[in-house]
Amino acid sequence: MAYTDIDKPDEYFNTKLYTGNGSTGHSITGVGFQPDWVWIKERNSSVSYHLYDSVRGATKRLESDNTDAESTAGTFLTSFDSDGFTLGSNGGLNGSSDTYVAWNWLASNTTASNTDGSITSTVSANTTSGFSIVSWTGTGSNATVGHGLSSTPKMVICKRRDANDAWFTYNENIGSGAFLALNSTIGSTTAGASGLWNNTSPTSSVFTVGTNGGVNASGGTYIAYCFAEKKGFSKLGSYTGNGNADGTFVYTGFKPAFVLVRHTDSVGENWFICDNKREGYNAENNRLMPNITSVEIDDSPIDILSNGFKARETGNKVNGSGRNYIYMAFAESPFVTSTGIPTTAR
Numbered sequence: 001m002a003y004t005d006i007d008k009p010d011e012y013f014n015t016k017l018y019t020g021n022g023s024t025g026h027s028i029t030g031v032g033f034q035p036d037w038v039w040i041k042e043r044n045s046s047v048s049y050h051l052y053d054s055v056r057g058a059t060k061r062l063e064s065d066n067t068d069a070e071s072t073a074g075t076f077l078t079s080f081d082s083d084g085f086t087l088g089s090n091g092g093l094n095g096s097s098d099t100y101v102a103w104n105w106l107a108s109n110t111t112a113s114n115t116d117g118s119i120t121s122t123v124s125a126n127t128t129s130g131f132s133i134v135s136w137t138g139t140g141s142n143a144t145v146g147h148g149l150s151s152t153p154k155m156v157i158c159k160r161r162d163a164n165d166a167w168f169t170y171n172e173n174i175g176s177g178a179f180l181a182l183n184s185t186i187g188s189t190t191a192g193a194s195g196l197w198n199n200t201s202p203t204s205s206v207f208t209v210g211t212n213g214g215v216n217a218s219g220g221t222y223i224a225y226c227f228a229e230k231k232g233f234s235k236l237g238s239y240t241g242n243g244n245a246d247g248t249f250v251y252t253g254f255k256p257a258f259v260l261v262r263h264t265d266s267v268g269e270n271w272f273i274c275d276n277k278r279e280g281y282n283a284e285n286n287r288l289m290p291n292i293t294s295v296e297i298d299d300s301p302i303d304i305l306s307n308g309f310k311a312r313e314t315g316n317k318v319n320g321s322g323r324n325y326i327y328m329a330f331a332e333s334p335f336v337t338s339t340g341i342p343t344t345a346r
Contacts, residue, residue, distance in 0.1 A: 009333065012128070013105050016030060017277050019098070021096055022091070024075070025078075025086060025087075030083065035054075035104035036055070039104075040100055047092045052077040053223065054109070054124060056223055059077065064182050069163050103275070107133050108124045111124050112125075115146065119136050119138075123135075123146065127148075127149055132147050135224075138219065140211060140217060140219075141211065147205070152204050157182055158209075158215050160221070166183055173237065173326050180262060185268050187264055232253055238264075241318070241321060241325065242321060247310055247319040248311045253308075256304050259327060263317065265323050274287055274302055286298050287301055
């Protein structure tokens with residue numbers, strides 16, 4: 001049995017629920033670390049997702065549900081703090097009495113210049129948890145970009161910052177000859193993929209970008225979130241649905257704190273996120289969909305278990321018969337600790 005690499009997952013990823021107050025300087029604490037990437041959604045209104053990271057800098061917003069370029073304002077997230085973050089007055093992340101969820105990841109709390117690729121990148125990387133944030137300026141020619149993880153990422157989510165373009169997403173399970181878009185319901189697509197990844201999979205030091213302007217226009221500015229798999233902390237895999245009410249079980253090796261799932265076969269299906277805080281218990285794992293602005297939905301597409309998750313429904317959303325899915329999960333607690341001691345789910 002494989003033991004975990006990380007005994008305390010909430011030191012690297014944590015979900016924080018909070019209520020807005022509409023005022024500048026609203027401090028959100030209780031994250032447990034200084035986050036480098038914060039992904040926020042208002043739960044009770046149909047507004048966009050806010051994404052902030054320490055490499056681009058506080059006050060710089062991207063939105064996962066659309067193709068908009070980066071915008072900057074003092075009313076957005078204004079600082080990354082030792083136990084959380086501070087907000088401005090923007091209603092999309094701090095409306096008075098509105099409820100929010102913030103998913104938080106730790107990188108390195110600093111940046112470094114990375115020359116592993118043919119393009120020099122700026123990187124904040126956590127090699128322990130397998131997460132890095134990477135920024136670069138495009139050249140317009142096939143190139144490589146250093147990610148700083150010292151292990152091969154299984155998922156890379158890229159966004160052009162200075163122009164409207166899709167959230168192009170590489171995933172190992174669909175390969176470098178295809179892509180998904182985080183902001184879209186398109187299925188796994190091969191058309192144009194060579195211009196994104198140059199038909200080349202990432203390595204332990206770099207990922208490859210082609211000539212598509214969404215990842216590498218000459219003079220364009222970009223950000224990427226890179227994820228490598230770590231035993232007992234993160235799992236980036238795939239599964240096939242069975243179409244039954246007794247749905248497919250997916251083994252992760254830990255009790256998930258966060259699960260992102262996407263049907264890859266065809267158009268029309270949304271991405272969805274469940275976590276252990278909104279309600280966080282079976283069968284009330286409320287769903288959000290990061291490609292649309294919809295309010296939180298109180299259906300229960302999955303059960304969160306001590307060692308993975310299990311589909312609860314029969315449709316294409318999560319468990320269509322013979323349908324293929326990718327997922328990314330992060331741990332609440334490992335199934336077995338680094339010393340071989342089993343943990344117990346709630």
